[in-house]
Amino acid sequence: MKKAFAFLSTVVLTASLLVHPTSGKAATTFSDVSMYKEEIGYLTDQKIINGYPDGTFKPDQPIKRLQAVQMILREMGISDTNAPNPNFKDVKPGDYGYGDIATAVDLGIISGKQDGTFEPWGTLTRAQMAKILVNAYKLRGIYPYDFKDITPDSWAFEYISPLAANNITTGYGDGTFRPNLPLSRAHFSVFMARLLNSDFKPENEMLADSLLEGxxxxxxxxxxxxxxxxxxxxxxxxxxxxxxxxxxxxxxxxxxxxxxxxxxxxxxxxxxxxxxxxxxxxxxxxxxxxxxxxxxxxxxxxxxxxxxxxxxxxxxxxxxxxxxxxxxxxxxxxxxxxxxxxxxxxxxxxxxxxxxxxxxxxxxxxxxxxxxxxxxxxxxxxxxxxxxxxxxxxxxxxxxxxxxxxxxxxxxxxxxxxxxxxxxxxxxxxxxxxxxxxxxxxxxxxxxxxxxxxxxxxxxxxxxxxxxxxxxxxxxxxxxxxxxxxxxMFYQDNKLLILSTMELEGSGVQYVGLETIEFETE
Known part of the structure; x- marks a missing residue:
């Protein structure tokens, strides 16, 4: 049997990902979690994110920049690789998390801030998290619809767009993404769970079966x-x-x-x-x-x-x-x-x-x-x-x-x-x-x-x-x-390749779109 599987090619599947269970049901529960229970439970069961000794998860607490890097490396099964010193002003050899930060820089997952710092204990914004996830998991795709607060000339556009194209984020009900909002532990869990297991992806009538790649x-x-x-x-x-x-x-x-x-x-x-x-x-x-x-x-x-x-x-x-x-x-x-x-x-x-x-x-x-x-x-x-x-x-x-x-x-x-x-x-x-x-x-x-x-x-x-x-x-x-x-249209390597005529929302300019549909077979 053959069926369309639109976003299979957008994530680099690591060894740790392949052994994840396909069910979204979670065995772990926390006393302070009422929303996103299954997503949070899924990640804690996989030992990607942890709760606190008092049985809480603190879902509204912001994720720290170093914590996000460590959790992604943990999921990928990557430990300290003896990577070269990234020479951040505020992260020295011997500091806690130095090896993880150096490894993430070496892999192209993070790049630090313009002032030469990494700020490991600073909060991570939603836009910054989009960049880390896109870089880490090689996400591709263009979301052809606008978020009201993200313009194409924004530095974050090229990262938020593939995140939305792969149905990892749908933004907020008012049509915004809120890129500068600190990312909470709960929302980090939602992003990661959707990325690793398509069972968690929401219904989104705006998404096609194809992936718009260019x-x-x-x-x-x-x-x-x-x-x-x-x-x-x-x-x-x-x-x-x-x-x-x-x-x-x-x-x-x-x-x-x-x-x-x-x-x-x-x-x-x-x-x-x-x-x-x-x-x-x-x-x-x-x-x-x-x-x-x-x-x-x-x-x-x-x-x-x-x-x-x-x-x-x-x-x-x-x-x-x-x-x-x-x-x-x-x-x-x-x-x-x-x-x-x-x-x-x-x-x-x-x-x-x-x-x-x-x-x-x-x-x-x-x-x-x-x-x-x-x-x-x-x-x-x-x-x-x-x-x-x-x-x-x-x-x-x-x-x-x-x-x-x-x-x-x-x-x-x-x-x-x-x-x-x-x-x-x-x-x-x-x-x-x-x-x-x-x-x-x-x-x-x-x-x-x-x-x-x-x-x-x-x-x-x-x-x-x-x-x-x-x-x-x-x-x-x-x-x-x-x-x-x-x-x-062409078919090659289990993928349907589509050159389509299209206009981006509100642009009035006609482009040639490269769309792909990848198939899985049984």
């Missing part, structure tokens, strides 16, 4: 993904560039292009981009057409070569064996060309209608195309040999029998062709059954991703949710809420 000022024209590394490639039409976005580190590397780009594809360490030398026109005939193809080294993110072609380029595909395939964007009844990527030499051509989108079959021996500006819309297949030369072509066995949108996606196992109108067709390479109708989804979609290991695929249709389907029956199974409207 916001980017991009306008996506086309995308692709590296098959094994955490890299999504984006063709950005704002700056006319190809961007490599690392979805683990959020780092972006851009390659500017010297001509307007139309489409791109990734194959075997290279990114192939069609470049325009004119506007697409049904009356730009073949004898006058021109364009170019750029080949980018995806490891170095540099243009490896660029060559001119005698075609107004539209879509592009590559077989990873040194051959590139390009459809024409002009000339009505025009053609697809194949090229040798090393020399730029044209290897062959086949007729098709202008502005046809294409997708390479996983077998890397044929390409499926779909018309975009004729009616009724149709699909074709083009077979080629190991030298990149076309062998044959034929069109679908129907003509106008089924509605089609201007796209096609081939499932990773190569069995089916999905069209966003919701219709599904076979991809068999047997002329009598190739592109034959299989069935229809319950609704249209804008983007689709597949997890065939667990027999699921996911679609979204410009709404703030994703529908999961059974790959065998094509029946819907469940829905997942998102913050933005998914525009492009």
């Amino acid at each position: 916001l980017f000022d991009l306008k996506i024209q086309d995308t692709d993904i590296h098959p094994s590394e955490p890299i999504i490639y984006v063709l950005d039409s704002i700056e006319n560039q190809v961007v490599a976005l690392n979805y683990e580190t959020y780092e972006m590397t851009a390659v500017p292009l010297n001509l307007p780009a139309e489409r791109m594809t990734y194959r075997n360490g290279k990114i192939y981009v069609t470049l325009l030398k004119g506007q697409h026109s049904s009356y730009w005939w073949a004898k006058d057409q021109q364009g170019a193809v750029a080949i980018i080294d995806a490891n170095q993110m540099k243009v490896e070569k660029q060559f001119n072609i005698d075609l107004d380029p539209f879509d592009i595909a590559a077989d990873g064996k040194g051959h590139i395939f390009v459809t024409s964007g002009s000339g009505q009844h025009t053609s697809m060309h194949s090229y040798d990527e090393a020399t730029g030499e044209k290897l062959g051509e086949m007729g098709l209608y202008e502005r046809s989108y294409m997708q390479m079959h996983p077998s890397l021996n044929r390409i499926y195309t779909i018309d975009t500006n004729v009616s009724p819309r149709d699909m074709d297949v083009f077979q080629f040999d190991e030298n990149g030369k076309f062998i044959s072509t034929y069109d679908s066995p129907y003509h106008g029998d089924y509605n089609l949108a201007t796209d096609l996606t081939i499932s990773p196992d190569g069995k089916y062709i999905f069209n966003s109108i919701g219709n599904i067709f076979r991809a068999t390479m047997l002329k009598d059954s190739d592109m034959s109708y299989v069935g229809k989804l319950d609704k249209a979609y804008k983007t689709i991703a597949f997890d065939l290991e667990y027999g699921e695929f996911y679609t979204s249709n410009d709404r703030e949710y994703i529908t999961a389907y059974d790959y065998t029956t094509f029946k819907p199974k469940y829905q997942l809420e998102t913050y933005g409207k998914p525009a492009h």
Whole structure:
């Protein structure tokens, strides 16, 4: 069985965490505790926080800065690591807690104050605690809703936001977080219990099933993904560039292009981009057409070569064996060309209608195309040999029998062709059954991703949710809420990666949001 588990990746699971019981029931009780009994009992049972000899917990007493550090290290199972001296003015070697403070600094959990002190017995504010927890447990995520008393330019914003995104805090009923309020022992217990055991997390209707991890000022024209590394490639039409976005580190590397780009594809360490030398026109005939193809080294993110072609380029595909395939964007009844990527030499051509989108079959021996500006819309297949030369072509066995949108996606196992109108067709390479109708989804979609290991695929249709389907029956199974409207989706390493269009609350500015949904399996 597989189910969504939105925030699994946001906490570094330590050995001590793994042996915690899953139940929130507490065996420990205190005479002065009426609120948060289970959270406090949970932490005291785990020996993370202690009561007093008189049987009280003193829930309203402020947590001291040193105490918070010691309790986090205790939970992580980390003792004095003989870390280097952090050189705080008020903490010297031999002082009580010196080793814990030095260890926490060495691990990047704390950094002290601007005046060079740590103030170990000072009270800890709610904002300071947010920073410590985010640093200690590597929390990620952006909370897309505002706390009234926290602005994006506040030093604490980058720590409070992931704390809220992971449902560790919901703030107060009046919409504030109260960052400068001293943190009580009770509220520390609530924070820690929610972080360590999701059973303690409250109901929060504002939270989606996804984790919003980043916001980017991009306008996506086309995308692709590296098959094994955490890299999504984006063709950005704002700056006319190809961007490599690392979805683990959020780092972006851009390659500017010297001509307007139309489409791109990734194959075997290279990114192939069609470049325009004119506007697409049904009356730009073949004898006058021109364009170019750029080949980018995806490891170095540099243009490896660029060559001119005698075609107004539209879509592009590559077989990873040194051959590139390009459809024409002009000339009505025009053609697809194949090229040798090393020399730029044209290897062959086949007729098709202008502005046809294409997708390479996983077998890397044929390409499926779909018309975009004729009616009724149709699909074709083009077979080629190991030298990149076309062998044959034929069109679908129907003509106008089924509605089609201007796209096609081939499932990773190569069995089916999905069209966003919701219709599904076979991809068999047997002329009598190739592109034959299989069935229809319950609704249209804008983007689709597949997890065939667990027999699921996911679609979204410009709404703030994703529908999961059974790959065998094509029946819907469940829905997942998102913050933005998914525009492009990928599935990789048990994680659904979503590039969505969204606006932050009250901003009026549209961003590309990177949202993720991680799954657990049983």
